[in-house]
Amino acid sequence: MTLLPTARPHRAQARPSPAPATPPGPWIGRDLLRGSRALLALAAAVSLASAAASLAGPWLAMDVTSALTRRESITGPAVGMSVAVLGAAALQALCGWLLATVGERTVLRLRHRSVDHLLRLPLRTVREEGVGSLTAKVTSDAALLRTVVETGLVHLPVAVIATAATLTAMAVIDPVLTLVAAGSFGLAGACLALMTARMKHLAGAQQRAVGRLAQGLTAHLTALVTVKACRHEAAAGRSLGRAAADVRSASLPVSRLHCLIGPVVSLGQQAAVLAVALAAGPRIARGELSLSAFSGFFLYLLHLSSPIAVAAVGIGHLQTGLAARGRFQRLFALPAERDAPRLPPAARPPRPVAAVAFEDVSFTHAGNGPVLDRVSFRAPAIGLTALVGPSGAGKSTVLALINRLVEPDRGEIRVLGRPAADWPLDELRTRTTYLDQQSTLVEGTVRQNLRLGLMRPVGDEELMEALEAVGLRETVRSLPRSLDTPLGRALDLSGGQRQRLAVARVLLTDSEIVLLDEPNSQLDSASERLVTRAVEQLAATRCVIVASHRLSAVRDARHVILLDGDGTVVTGGHEHLLATSGSYRALIAGGAATRR
């Protein structure tokens, strides 16, 4: 079995194109409800039936009262009333059950869609938005969308219908008393309208504050080693405490407004009860209103507060859900990485002499001065190319541009003979393997980390050979579950071991271009020799570009690209550059200065 496979034709290993992310819609709930509409309609019907059963209660109570006053049997109306009351409760429970099913399904869909979109955002966007803030959207904000479905689509419309139906029933019994009751509720209604209008604005501020807290917490926990080593816990605690206090300040008005809804509705009801009692007395005395009609009217009046409270509380919760929906709309409006359509195999260009070619490429990080200014160079299709230059000269940026993790401001980058922008991203990143400066491992087992990005099946023996090549075979064997040991939580490797594990992953690749950013930075000389040898073997069959400060990387390279930090690029062999470039001699002599 070959440990370091030669670059293979890529038809066999090209990954299937990922499903295109759903384009953002104007109303992100509509498509999320696909497949749930029947269940939602059933829930609405059940809710309506429950409201109707509740409405029937007072009407049947009137029958009971009039039967009692006429000294007739109350069995029929009493049974009917019991059935209505029990039925309303059972239907309400069923509606809640159905809505919980639809709500959680919708939230799950939203989370899937958000994660899919987040993972396709450009790096720059993710940095600008903040990892913690984006995490808060997927975790807490997504759950709030459930209220939009439950309240917005069922509870609120049903509450409005129930309120209208109750008022109609009251009007049928006595229109005058109905006007009196409605007028008395009016002031409370106006207060409720003002409160709910304010709530959406407040809920948006609350969710943004939660996002900022999550962002701060993520940032500090990610840098926990430094936080502890620099005794920064107290300052970090204060900063996070301030963020938490902001959440409290933003949440308190929302909670207070929510708390006010119940008392305002109750106040409106009390006012209506008082007004109706005052208005009904003379009418009863004059015989314009029977006792049974009054008792029915009164029960409806008491009943009225229930749908009004549901509507008021519902509007409040809906505003919170709508604020979350706005945040998701903004998230989905962030453009994903630009991708190119997959070309048919026949359209693929033959393997060119230069694996990577930069023509007049300029790049500026947002908020910074230009990193690359009209830079041109080529890296051969076979062999080791060293990318050198002082710290901050733009070496990592060059590698990121090749992998299209960032896009150039101008100029053209050709990868394997085709403009990088024309490659479907998935295919470009199949054909280029990139090891970042931190030699990042993903949270998972040793095996998962080694197999990351590989589409072909890889047996344990091949994994072990790759580990052997970087001197890690015995280390991994001694782990509690060998290749299946999870890393990054309770159990972890040293910095150098993690870096070698990341290099071992690269050794398994079939890509025609391998980009390594400081792959030796944490290694002792014995490990460095192992890695250097493994990289040389890789470079025997493909283009390997190594960004490095190490002299060894430069000495062994067939081709050197020097970014001198002032936008100038010098290329050639090591000896040629030694003879012709003062910057190169200074760099080799250890005179690499930071760029800024």
Ligand SMILES: Nc1ncnc2c1ncn2[C@@H]1O[C@H](COP(=O)(O)OP(=O)(O)OP(=O)(O)O)[C@@H](O)[C@H]1O
């Ligand atoms: N995310 C970023 N946002 C803004 N500016 C950045 C960002 N990353 C890098 N830069 C800037 O871009 C310039 C080039 O950075 P880059 O990491 O490419 O340099 P480098 O040559 O790889 O440095 P080093 O050898 O220290 O790793 C630096 O001046 C840096 O300040």
